[in-house]
Amino acid sequence: MIDTFTPAAATRSGLAVLACLAAFSAPARADLTAADVWEQWRDYLEGFGYMVTADESGSGDTLVIDNLKMTISMEEGGGTSTVTMNMGQMTLTGMPDGSVDISLPASLPMSLVVDGVASEEPVKVDLDYTTAGFAMKASGTPEATTYTYSADSIGIVLKGVEAEGKPMDLGTVDFTLAGIEGVTAMETENGTSAQQRMSAESLNYTVDITSPDPAEPGTLKMTGMASGLSFDGTFDIPDGVDLNDMAAALKAGYGMDGAFVYEGGNSSLSFDDGADSFTSQSSSSGGEVGFAMDIDGLSYSVRSDDTKISVAGSSIPFPVVIESTELGLHLALPVAQSDEMKTFAAGLTLAEVSIPAELWMAFDPTGKLPHDPVTISLDLSGVGRLFVDLFDEKQMVQLGSTGGTPGEVQSVKLENLLVEALGASIEAVADLDVDNNAMSPLGPFPNVFGTANINLIGVKSLLSTLSDMGLVPPGQAMMASGMISELAEQVSGPDDLAAEIVLSPQGALSVNGKTIPLQ
Known part of the structure; x- marks a missing residue:
């Protein structure tokens, strides 16, 4: 399952592109113009902190957007890092029924320019955003717009990388979604909020990269696919929030949640630098990734069903193959300072994990122990509160320098612990209270x-x-x-x-x- 630039910048860039190029359906009959749609997009991007410029042309009900440029700056590492996204042309056409059609060329050039922190040279990444059978329609009103879209395929292909003023031939990076349908309902009357649904028949990707530095040779290859993909999610962005200050944004009402589901997939990975090598293959019958964040807390969960993983390498004495009926992890925790107690939770599932025969032979060559699959599951919950905002950088730096306590726990409950291995099993539950005003005897x-x-x-x-x-x-x-x-x-x-x-x-x-x- 899957940055010379920062993760935060990548996330904002990805959301911006998806919002503009692949948006959301409900039959809302009202007048909507191409200018309305473009203004909504600009406001949305500027709400994320981007500075937006573009050439606008056309006549009548048609608006052509060309040379779209989005720039965002962030303070980090003692300097300023700037990410600039450049995109090619798109056309917005007002229709007689009050809707707006959005069209893209089959190939839409894009580029990302990242100005390095302090004196580092900028890095430029050229991409090609490809579409086949793409159709998008916006309907409703400027304050409540519904986007419906579909495409036979949408892809992103790496065209080139330039660093320190020189082109770099890295190799192939190609991601393709096929059989796409989606709908997004966006409201902008009080801030920006959206409900999103998207499905795709498949995702295929190929990464084949060779190090451009002869002094540090190496090749990395990844291929894979996933089928039966879907996404459901929502987000709320209040007016005037600065998403670079996440602690303040959450207090103002920023929030998001979503779930990615897939019905099956497989992948392969290999690396070789001439001295060391590593390969792996994996497959799964399906799974899910979920996330949510708002002022009440942050949660994350991941699950993979019927997983098989095989690995081999120059530093691994023998190939290892591991299978499991379910692998899962979930976390939920508060993120904001509060005088009130908040819930938290954590869990881990390793269900029926097979142990490779070679490992059994290493410590049980005579077969005295049952070689049944191993199961470990753990579920914890509790109540506590934070003394600091986890997304407030100043508070966290001060906490790190003073060695203070970030919060306190009032109670912890072991909902379930199960360990099944070697023919034995242990099960446990527990309910514990914590008195933070008294020292333990x-x-x-x-x-x-x-x-x-x-x-x-x-x-x-x-x-x-x-x-x-x-x-x-x-x-x-x-x-x-x-x-x-x-x-x-x-x-x-x-x-x-x-x-x-x-x-x-x-x-x-x-x-x-x-x-x-x-x-």
Whole structure:
């Protein structure tokens, strides 16, 4: 799944291009002119912080936009970095029904010019934005405009790179979307807000780059495809916000969310610099990437189904192949200073991950252990608050220099922990409170107390097997097994055990009602 320029600049540039070249449908009947559409686009881009210039020509209901130039400057690294995007010609035509048709040439030249920080030389990247069967219509009113679009294909091809005043022949970079349909409903009466939906039959990409520096040779190749793609998302940009100051923008009402879904895909990657080499292949039956950000917090999630990954390389002793039915990660956290408690969460899923036979042979050559796939899943949630705005650069720099605490946690809940491996399983849940106004009797940190419940199946047998294999010293294995038997209660057999662990506010620990001395 997939910068001589910054990620922030790349994100703004990408959003700007998508908003202008691939927008959103609902049958709204009203008069809309080509000039209205162009003004909306200008306002949108300027809302992102771009300085916009273009040559405007045409007559009657037709408006031709040529030599579109968008420039944005950012302070970073002790200097100013400037990103300039230049685009070719597009035509906006007012129709008798009050809508506006937007047309693009089959090949639309684009260029990105990045002026380096301080004394660095600028970098220029020339691209070709290609379309086939492209159609876009805007309808509605200047304050509530709906864009519908479709295309047989849309692609971006690298045409050239220039650095330090010299052209660089890097190689091939080619991305192509096919079978595209989309609709965006944009409102601009109070700031700018939009609801977006887009689908594509497939995405194909090829990257074949060779280092232009003979002193540092190397080739990088990537190819891949994804099928059944879709995107749903929204964003809100209040009037007058500066997106370079994200902390202030969030407080003013800026927000966005979205989800990318794909039904399958595969990719390959190889690298070779003459001394070291690396290759990998991966495939998946589908997955999803989701994100959201507003004043209440930031969330991110990713999931891949039926994943297979194989890797090999000069520094890897043997090819490694790993398969899993599900790989997933999710995070949610507050981003703004608040006197009120906010929720946070985190989770990880590694479901039925196969271990390569070569690794089994390395530490279990006689096959004493079950070689079943490994499953690990973890879900945490909690409540806490921040003392600083995470997107406020000055506050974060001050925090780093003073070594202060960014926030506090009031409670943590282990919603679920599951580990299944080597013929044994461990499951646990926990509910913990944190008293930030009292020191723990156990050490120099806030007082933590609460209850945890743990189920152990096959753990004692696993300890015995590991001891027989010489991987765990016999004395330690016997001690651990004895403690488990003494403290845990049987559920359905001698190796199916459960324990309730309680830590009191006074620092007293008990397991199934039995007091455990901690000091």
